[in-house]
Amino acid sequence: MACQAIANTVKSSLGPVGLDKMLVDDIGDVTITNDGATILKMLEVEHPAAEVLVELAELQDHEVGDGTASVVIIAAELLKLAMREACKYIDDKLAIKVVDAVLAVKTTNDKGEIEQSTFSRLMERVQRVYLLNGYALNTGGAAQGMLRRVAPARVACLDVSLQQTIMQMGIQVLVTDTRELEKIHQQEADITKERIEKVLKAGANVILTTKGIGT
Incomplete structure (x- = not known):
């Protein structure tokens, strides 16, 4: 100039x-x-x-x-x-084009303004930026032997536990026969089984849950 x-x-x-x-x-x-x-x-x-x-x-x-x-x-x-x-x-x-990547992870303050630190945080974590439309989860499988890649994937996002159901704290059940106790345990197992069957019936082969998964 x-x-x-x-x-x-x-x-x-x-x-x-x-x-x-x-x-x-x-x-x-x-x-x-x-x-x-x-x-x-x-x-x-x-x-x-x-x-x-x-x-x-x-x-x-x-x-x-x-x-x-x-x-x-x-x-x-x-x-x-x-x-x-x-x-x-x-x-x-x-040049590394990071505009789309920055906008994808942008954060805003209470006034709706984009925080300037978004770009800095992104560049601190990566050396080269590639934008893939989707959602990244910083987590792992429930077991070591699980598959690392599933294609095509049908993902089920759950907010319920797939562990064996147990009674909540504070609930008291009085039984006079051990067979009644076995029935209670069986009912707990049936609840979990029913949940799993619904997921399988929906055709899901990948499960993401905020709760636990039984082994």
Whole structure:
């Protein structure tokens, strides 16, 4: 941008119909010229890249005595092309597109504003981001021998326990016969069996539950 600003300064003064520039220095002296070398000499340039263009114009004036504006404009256009190609290479080869991934895990505050720390937290955890639409669970199987991959998957999301049902705390049951106690245990087992049969009947082959699963 600094180099382009320098080029734009002298561009309108180039050629036989070039416009004159009125330059005012620190003490108020006015200079009117369309000479590129004069214009560039009077500019107070601080940007390092822009200074290179000014030096380039000075060398052109010293070696050839003409074409100072032309060489600055050509150099600026070459830099613009180089920038465009560099940005294209970065975008195609080096850039990691994380916008969709960040939006997928965004969090908001009480005012509904997106928290700025979302991106930082995402990049702290991964070196390279790939967005897969779905839901990630930081958990494991109920047993070590379970399958790691199921396809096609029919997932059942449960909020009930698949462990053997037991009476809740505080419930008292008075029995006078041990066979009655066996019936109670059988009823507990039947409740769990009924739940499992419903899941199987629905065709689920993957179960996600917030409760426990019996072995």
